[in-house]
Amino acid sequence: MNEASILITLAGVHFLALMSPGPDVALVVQNATRYGRQTGVYIALGLSFGILLHSILSITGISYLVHQQPVLFALLQLCGGSYLLYLGFGALKATITHWNLSVERSSSSQKALLLSNKRQAFSRGFMTNILNPKALVFFVSLMSTLVPASMSVTGKGIALLILWSLSLAWFACLAWMLSTERLQAKLNQASRYIDLLCGVIFSLIGLTIVWQSLTSFIH
Template structure:
C-alpha cells in the first residue's frame, strides 16, 4: 500500500470518528451555543492540540506502552473518567440552578459563566477533555498501529500527524462557527438549558462508565 493510500485511509477513518457523538463533540456543542464563537473556536483548538499530542504519543509508542500496563492504564482511566464526570456534574448542577430561577432569566449568562469566555480557559478545557479521555488513547493506538507502518518515511509520518491535526481543527471549528451564527443562536436560545442538561448527562454517563471499567480492571 502506497503512502498516499495510507494517508487517505487514515484521513477517512479519522474524519468519520470525529463526526461520531462523544465528549469532544458535546463540549463544542455545549460551549459554542452557550458562550459564542470565540469560546467555541478556542475549545476547538484545544481539542485538536489534544488529538495531535495523542497522535504523537501513539506514533512514538508511548501510548502503546501505557495501554500495555494494566495498573498505569487504569490510573489514566480514573483520571479521565473523573474529569469527564466532573464536567457532567458541573453542567447538571448549573442546569438545575437555572431551572430554579425565573423563566425569563434562563437565557441570561451570569458572571461566573462568562469566565469560560477566557481564551486560555476555553483552550485548556478542550485540551484536557481530549487528552484525559482514555478512549481517545485506545483509538489512536489502534489507528496508528493498524494504518501507519513502522517502515513509513519520516515525511509520511509527519504528513499523517498534520492530517489528523488539520482535520480535527477544521471540523470542530466548523461546528463552533455553525452553532454560533446569529440565525442559529436565535434558534438555540430557547433550548440552551436543555443542551446544557443533555451534555451534562453525556459527560456524566461516559465518565461514570470509564470509572466503572477502571475499577473493575483493578479488582480483577
C-alpha cells in the same frame, strides 16, 4: 499500499471518528450554544491539540506502552472518567442554577464569559480529549493499523498534520455553525436543555470509564 494511499485512508477513518457522538462533540455543542462562537472555537483548538498529542504519543509508541501496562492504564481511565464526571456534574449544576434565569440575564453572563474565557476554553478542550482513555485506545489502534513503522519521517509528519488539521477544521466548523445569529437565537432558548443533555452524556461516559477502571483494579 503507498504512503499517499495510507494518508488518504487515515484521513477518512479519522474524519468518520470525529463525526461520531462523544465527549468532544458534546463539549463543543454545549459551549458554542451557551457562550458563543469565540469560546466554541477555542474549545475546538484545545481538542485539536489534544488529538495532536495523542497522535504523537501513538506514533512514537508511548501510548502503546501505556496501554500494555494494566495498572497505569487503569489510573488513566480513573483520571479521565473523573474529569468527565466533573464536567457532567458541572453542566447539571448549571442547568439547575440557571433554570429560572431570564434570557436577558443569561445573555449578559455569556458576554462576560466570552471576554475572559479563552484560556479556560482551550484548557477544557485539551483536557477533555487528552484524558479520554477511549481516545488513547483509538489512536493506538489507528496508528498501529494504518501507519507502518517503515513510513518515512516526512510521511509521519504529514499524518500528524492531517489528524490535527482535520480535527481543528471539524470542531471549529461545528462551533461556527452552532453560533450563527439565527441559530444562536433559537439555541439560547434551549440552552438549559442542551446543558442537561450534555451533563447526562458526560456523566454516563464518566461513570462507565470509572467503573471499568475500578473493575480492572479489582481483577
